[in-house]
Amino acid sequence: MYYYVKSLQYPINIKHRNPKMAQTIISQYGGPDGELAASLRYLSQRFGMPDQKSKAVLNDIGTEELAHLEMVGTLVHQLTDGASPEELEKAGMGPYYTDHGWGVYPQAAAGFPFTASALAVKGDPIADLTEDLAAEQKARATYEKLIDLCKDDADVVDVLRYLREREVVHFQRFGEALNGVQEKLYQRNKFYMNKNCND
Secondary structure, three states: OOOOOOOOOOOOOOOOOOHHHHHHHOHHHHOOOOHHHHHHHHHHHHHHOOOHHHHHHHHHHHHHHHHHHHHHHHHHHHHHOOOOHHHHHHOOOHHHHHHHOOOOOOEOOOOOEOOHHHOOOOOOHHHHHHHHHHHHHHHHHHHHHHHHHOOOOHHHHHHHHHHHHHHHHHHHHHHHHHHHHHHHHHHHHHHHHHHHHHO
């Protein structure tokens, strides 16, 4: 069960409209390494975990990624709020405006829409948690590139830095979960090996 708190996890107050910036930031909304993919990946992988602790980690982080999705959507919205169709066209968002108007649609910066093929759910706890470690590093790297591209807007960079820091924390938590799962599976295999040796 989820409880929705009607405020963002981190405050966002963008003072300067910039549709061109929104066009790149939207990749963290619906791109292959974005927040939508992360939240769906983790919330789906949790069912294949061997213990309640690893399930809880995936549930907690997957839920937080939904909060980050809301934040990225807010960034995109505030960066385009009040922009005319002409401004959007000039920023290279003419095709986006044609299909989605001023809505926030899950797509990558390159324009391709979100697809479930961005999700990796193997049903193997070691494979899934290793994938999650890589996913957090890809998201961190994407935020760092966005910070480079948005360095002229301190309000945007502040939010992007916060989101980048959370990716680092998630990477650490997934590392701890992977260690715990490996230890649990090793103990189980050791038990079976000893049992078979004694038969």
